[in-house]
Amino acid sequence: MQNFLLMVPLSALAALGFALLLALRVLKQDEGSARMKEIAGAVREGAAAYLQRQYRVSGIFFAIIFVLLLVLVFFDYTTIFVPFAFLTGAFFSAFAGFCGMTMATASGARTANACRLSLNAGLRLAFSAGAVMGFVVVGFGLLDLSLWYYSLDWYYSVHPLPAGMDKITAVTSTMLTFGMGASFQALFARVGGGIFTKGADVGADLVGKVEAGIPEDDPRNPAVIAD
Numbered sequence: 001m002q003n004f005l006l007m008v009p010l011s012a013l014a015a016l017g018f019a020l021l022l023a024l025r026v027l028k029q030d031e032g033s034a035r036m037k038e039i040a041g042a043v044r045e046g047a048a049a050y051l052q053r054q055y056r057v058s059g060i061f062f063a064i065i066f067v068l069l070l071v072l073v074f075f076d077y078t079t080i081f082v083p084f085a086f087l088t089g090a091f092f093s094a095f096a097g098f099c100g101m102t103m104a105t106a107s108g109a110r111t112a113n114a115c116r117l118s119l120n121a122g123l124r125l126a127f128s129a130g131a132v133m134g135f136v137v138v139g140f141g142l143l144d145l146s147l148w149y150y151s152l153d154w155y156y157s158v159h160p161l162p163a164g165m166d167k168i169t170a171v172t173s174t175m176l177t178f179g180m181g182a183s184f185q186a187l188f189a190r191v192g193g194g195i196f197t198k199g200a201d202v203g204a205d206l207v208g209k210v211e212a213g214i215p216e217d218d219p220r221n222p223a224v225i226a227d
Helices: 007-027 034-074 081-115 119-158 167-212 222-226
Strands: none
Touching: 007 081, 007 119, 034 081, 034 167, 081 119, 081 167, 119 167
16 A cells, blocks of 8 residues: 555656656747747746736735634644645645746747747647646645655654544545645636736737727737736
8 A cells, every 4th residue: 555655756756857858848949039039038027027916915815824724723623734734735836837837938939939840840849838837736736745645644653643533534634725725826826817817908909909009919019918
């Protein structure tokens, strides 16, 4: 059984290693002309500003939830590990989102430049860039779960269990809280990103096409870069 469980962290490391190889492969590709590099740089700058703002707001929320969970620990409603599992879930989810955003903004111009050579080259590059996010999410999820499982399994083997709990309940309640933290961060990213991009899209249409007469998706419109 223990040998079987070792497959979980090993699979996590394999997923993260393969994601790193894909990312390095994508980043080796040329971004294209000077104009393409300029636009790609503006997109990366806008994405970094959005992530900084989003993480600042979500960080306040997670701090409040962390304090509330500590209150539950004080009244013996849960174990001391639960608040920290919540934070680690949020952290890994946010870091996976950061990796995905970084890869997306880094691969855009490279994919466009690859399409100038052939559609197949562009498709393969875009697929590799998108796969990075998938492997990172799975890798970090499995890694954090396995670390919590092995840590708690060892801890409750040498320390007394909480009152009214058996070992499996104490371990799984903490691991489920990790999922709650990751899901909350994913919700922030999904809803916040949707609102941000829709606001930029509407602003680009109103100001660009209606007032300034700039064509749709023209990089001269800052709202297009934000979108």
